[in-house]
Amino acid sequence: MLSDFIKHTLHLLLLSSALLMAGQFNAHAAGVVKLDRIVAVVDQTVITEQELESRIATVTAQLKKQGTELPEESILRKQILERLISDTLQIQYAAQIGLKVDDNQLDKTIERIAEQNQLSLTEFSEALAKDGISMRKFRADIRNEITIARLREREVDGRVNVSESEIDNYLTSQASRNENQDEFEISHILIRTPEEGATEDIQKAKAKVDKAVNELKSGTSFAKVSASFSDAPNALEGGNLGWKSGAQMPALFLDALKNMQSGEISPVLRSPNGFHILKLTNKRGGNSPLVIQQTHARHILIKLSEVMSDNEAKQKMDVIKERLDNNEKFEALARQYSEDSTASNGGDLGWVNPGDTVPQFEKAMNDLKDNQISQPVRSQFGWHIIQVIERRSQDMSKESARMKARQEIRGRKADEAYQDWIRELRDRAYVELRLEDKF
Numbered sequence: 001m002l003s004d005f006i007k008h009t010l011h012l013l014l015l016s017s018a019l020l021m022a023g024q025f026n027a028h029a030a031g032v033v034k035l036d037r038i039v040a041v042v043d044q045t046v047i048t049e050q051e052l053e054s055r056i057a058t059v060t061a062q063l064k065k066q067g068t069e070l071p072e073e074s075i076l077r078k079q080i081l082e083r084l085i086s087d088t089l090q091i092q093y094a095a096q097i098g099l100k101v102d103d104n105q106l107d108k109t110i111e112r113i114a115e116q117n118q119l120s121l122t123e124f125s126e127a128l129a130k131d132g133i134s135m136r137k138f139r140a141d142i143r144n145e146i147t148i149a150r151l152r153e154r155e156v157d158g159r160v161n162v163s164e165s166e167i168d169n170y171l172t173s174q175a176s177r178n179e180n181q182d183e184f185e186i187s188h189i190l191i192r193t194p195e196e197g198a199t200e201d202i203q204k205a206k207a208k209v210d211k212a213v214n215e216l217k218s219g220t221s222f223a224k225v226s227a228s229f230s231d232a233p234n235a236l237e238g239g240n241l242g243w244k245s246g247a248q249m250p251a252l253f254l255d256a257l258k259n260m261q262s263g264e265i266s267p268v269l270r271s272p273n274g275f276h277i278l279k280l281t282n283k284r285g286g287n288s289p290l291v292i293q294q295t296h297a298r299h300i301l302i303k304l305s306e307v308m309s310d311n312e313a314k315q316k317m318d319v320i321k322e323r324l325d326n327n328e329k330f331e332a333l334a335r336q337y338s339e340d341s342t343a344s345n346g347g348d349l350g351w352v353n354p355g356d357t358v359p360q361f362e363k364a365m366n367d368l369k370d371n372q373i374s375q376p377v378r379s380q381f382g383w384h385i386i387q388v389i390e391r392r393s394q395d396m397s398k399e400s401a402r403m404k405a406r407q408e409i410r411g412r413k414a415d416e417a418y419q420d421w422i423r424e425l426r427d428r429a430y431v432e433l434r435l436e437d438k439f
Helices: 002-021 049-066 073-096 103-116 121-130 135-155 164-177 199-217 222-229 251-257 310-325 330-337 359-366 397-428
Strands: 038-042 045-048 183-192 240-245 269-271 274-284 291-303 348-352 377-379 382-395 431-433
Touching: 038 049, 038 073, 045 049, 045 073, 049 073, 073 135, 073 222, 073 397, 103 121, 103 135, 121 135, 164 397, 183 199, 183 222, 183 251, 199 222, 199 274, 251 269, 251 274, 291 310, 291 330, 291 359, 310 330, 310 382, 359 377, 359 382
Parallel strands: none
Antiparallel strands: 038 045, 038 431, 183 240, 183 274, 269 274, 291 348, 291 382, 377 382
16 A cells, blocks of 8 residues: 555656646746756766756857857757766866866966956956856866866876987978978868778768768858867867968878868868868968077076065075176176076076066066176066076077977877877766757
8 A cells, every 4th residue: 555655656746747847837836947957967977958058158159259150059069068078077087086176276267367358357257247157157167177178188198208209200201291391271070980980880970971061062161060060179169270280280181281272171081080171271381490589698596485585585686786786706696696406507597599488587688788687587486687698590490390390299199199088088987868858
């Protein structure tokens, strides 16, 4: 009897819930409130429809602001849900390994964002509110972004190594084709296929890429087709990859692009990762030598610490400056007082390139004439006195080429490793999609 009662009670609860969701419960109520629902289960976490709708609203606003055509609503929802799943998996993993972003760093990041928009924190908060975004939600989103960036650096980027022999081979290969200086502004659509995909999977991918091609031929913008069909991480950004040198791209892409004109779209390209479509937005050569102004300088540094206050450090530096003004040797005082690693060399920094030092230091250094000594200069490291010894113009083309090669090889390897890591993360997780569920 008790069992029948429980069954009857459960039946009534389920019926009541169903009627409420259908808007038929409590006919005398003033209105019906739509309940939230789960659109995906990701391990022990759920993604709700409200979370999805909030992200859709944000992405839609960004795409409209950029002038990008929006894909169909159903496609946009699936794309954004996939991104939410990826983000959720990474946030979960970060929590498991104890990776956290403290409030102090979060506050500083938001302050910088406000400054970049030339707004005070109060004005920035008001601007967010006008766009329907609460500061609490914005803080949570920024915290997640920082967490994911740190996680990628820890799990992927920090483990990517580029050897000198890789750089040599890279430069030799590009020099032999005389294409290492060419740069291309491109966008990319990727229709991914499994590494060991069955014939049926490949046929589905081929049908999808054929549909994308037909959309492009019918005049649909590349950005919209990317948002609708591409499996690349930047699909919703129109597939834009920005400027890439010929050396930075796979030979498959470069061979297609070198015969294309600006504005043209490539035929479908096939690689082990899947099918690719490229759009060449612009092209430029980079054969001019890279000549930069270098400064040979030296400095004395007094660091700030718990036992050395800002005021005490400044007073100490004023005394040193007075001794320099009385013709005491700079290098001797640097060896005696400087707390920088260059002290043993008389404070000699060697040849300094633009951007090598912090902005306050660089500005003060650039304002000096040869052999001139600065007044005490404050930076994040403490108090400096700087002397410019000499300046020169230096052709840094070879050094720059190696640096760019290292960055490009590292970037390509890191991107590939990151996508592989995300796929492994998802393969290990339990993910249940409920986007198509109907009440």
